[in-house]
Amino acid sequence: MNGTAGIDPLEERSLSGEQVFDGRLLKVWRDRVSLPNGGEGTREYIRHPGAVVVVATLPDGRLLFERQYRYPLRRAFVELPAGKIDPGEDILTCARRELREETGYEAAHWQHIGVMHPCIGYSDERIEIFFARDLRHVGHAWDEGEFLEILTLSLDEAEAAIHRGEITDGKSISALYRCLPLLRSAGC
Structure with missing residues (x-):
């Protein structure tokens, strides 16, 4: 190559x-x-400073998603928890922070899956993908001006929503695809 x-x-x-x-x-x-x-x-x-996305599984195997309004496209999207990396911030620290702030959950086990580059034609953005499991709810801590709805989907429901065009967020689709072997082996 x-x-x-x-x-x-x-x-x-x-x-x-x-x-x-x-x-x-x-x-x-x-x-x-x-x-x-x-x-x-x-x-x-x-x-772009970079970001993280988290594929998080609840004890029953369901996946955590959020529904959030995205102004550039003027509508709400269903997506995985994600967020921007702060200057000098470790990527795992960022993933833990974003999961906690946005969903109110903490995870006992974390695995870094890899990186994706969502818009290679016009940005240097990278998104670090994490798999989180053994979650426990501790309460969210939304940023000022952040409004979210938290929802859960089984892996089958998430895949069906992608194929129906209900989940179109690229980072969520890519992260789920990258985590499929882990999700399937965990019985999700």
Whole structure:
């Protein structure tokens, strides 16, 4: 997949860059790049601090989901618990914090599953996937201005909701897919 001596023949190298927007969450950049054919091009992209998503199973095997309004698409979505990584924050610490804040649950066992890159065409965002089990309810701690509904679905119900187009959130679908072997072996 790579060229000789570890050099990727498709690599584009930055020649210069400028930040064109500096928001609270998103930073937009425009870079001038050297193309593989020797030409030059422009790339605009979003820098994102990264996030976590948690596939959490209750003792009865049901999965925790939340329903949350997402302003860019002007509607509520069913999705797995997730959230932004704070500067310098360890990814497991972030996953534990987000699960607790959003759902009110803590997990006794955690497993890092891997990483996904949800929007590779325009962002450097990465989402770290975690599997959490042996949950106990301790009460949520929502952020100011955060409004959620917590719901539970069996794995079969979640898969059916995906196929019916009721769950369309990419991070939730990807995380569930990555956790399927663990969920099935746990009898979910």
